[in-house]
Amino acid sequence: MRLTAWATALRRIPIATTIGAQAALLALLLTGRPCVAGIIAAVGITQSILLALSHHRAVHAADRIADLESDLAVAYLDPVTGLAVRRVAEHHLIDAAGTDVTVALIDVDGMHAINTTHTHDGGDRFLAELAARLEQASDVGDLVARLGGDEFVLVTPRDPRTLARSLTGVLAPPITIDGVTRPMAVSIGICRTPGGNPHRALGRADRAMYAAKRRGGGIAHYDPVRDGEPPAPGVRPAVRHRDRRPHGHRTGTS
Known part of the structure; x- marks a missing residue:
C-alpha cells in the first residue's frame, strides 16, 4: 500500500470515533435523560477540536510523504541523461521473471578522448544525445x-534482430560537439535471455558487448560458446576486460 493511502486511512479513525460516540450518546438522550444533551455538546466540541488537529496532522503527513516520494523519484533518475538508473533496470529485469527479454548493453567507444577534447561538459552532451537516441529506438x-x-542498457520484449536494426538506424547519424562532428561510436552487446536474473542478463549482454569492442565496435549478439557465462555474483574475474589494453595505453574510460 502506498504511504499516502496509509495517511488517508489514519485520518478516518477520529471521524469514525466521533460518529460512534455521538450515536451512543444520542441513544441515551432518546431514553429520556436530558442531562445527556450537555454531555453530547461537550463531546461534540472536543471531537471537533480533535478532528481539526487530526486533519492538520494528516495534511502535514501527506505533504511530507509527497516530498519523500518526489525525492525518491529523483533518486531513480540519472541527472545527466534523465534516464532511469541501474537499480531501476535491475528491478525491471527481476519483474520480467517468467518471460524472455532482449537486453542490449551499450558502451561508448573512446569516451576518454571525447572528455579530453571537449571537456566533461562536452562528454555529458554526448551522453545525453546518446540517451535520447536510445529512447528513440525504444518501444512502449x-x-x-x-x-x-x-x-547504458535497453530492455525490450522484441527479438534481438529487430532491436539491432532499430539501434543501427538511430545511431548512424554523427553528433556535433563544439563545431566538431564525431561519429556516435559505441559497442553494443545483445542477448535474448529469461527475465528474473539481472546479473545473468546484464552479464551476458556485457560479454557480447566486449566481443563487439574487440572487433572495433558495432553490434555483437551473445554467443555462449564464444562469450561464456558471467561469473557468479561477487566473483572477480582473473582478468577484467578493461585490463586488456595495449602496452603503454593510459588507463581511462574506453
Missing part, C-alpha cells in the same frame, strides 16, 4: 537506463 514497455559512466 521498453526500459532504457544508464548503468553508470558511459554504459
Whole structure:
C-alpha cells in the first residue's frame, strides 16, 4: 500500500470515533435523560477540536510523504541523461521473471578522448544525445537506463534482430560537439535471455558487448560458446576486460 493511502486511512479513525460516540450518546438522550444533551455538546466540541488537529496532522503527513516520494523519484533518475538508473533496470529485469527479454548493453567507444577534447561538459552532451537516441529506438514497455559512466542498457520484449536494426538506424547519424562532428561510436552487446536474473542478463549482454569492442565496435549478439557465462555474483574475474589494453595505453574510460 502506498504511504499516502496509509495517511488517508489514519485520518478516518477520529471521524469514525466521533460518529460512534455521538450515536451512543444520542441513544441515551432518546431514553429520556436530558442531562445527556450537555454531555453530547461537550463531546461534540472536543471531537471537533480533535478532528481539526487530526486533519492538520494528516495534511502535514501527506505533504511530507509527497516530498519523500518526489525525492525518491529523483533518486531513480540519472541527472545527466534523465534516464532511469541501474537499480531501476535491475528491478525491471527481476519483474520480467517468467518471460524472455532482449537486453542490449551499450558502451561508448573512446569516451576518454571525447572528455579530453571537449571537456566533461562536452562528454555529458554526448551522453545525453546518446540517451535520447536510445529512447528513440525504444518501444512502449521498453526500459532504457544508464548503468553508470558511459554504459547504458535497453530492455525490450522484441527479438534481438529487430532491436539491432532499430539501434543501427538511430545511431548512424554523427553528433556535433563544439563545431566538431564525431561519429556516435559505441559497442553494443545483445542477448535474448529469461527475465528474473539481472546479473545473468546484464552479464551476458556485457560479454557480447566486449566481443563487439574487440572487433572495433558495432553490434555483437551473445554467443555462449564464444562469450561464456558471467561469473557468479561477487566473483572477480582473473582478468577484467578493461585490463586488456595495449602496452603503454593510459588507463581511462574506453
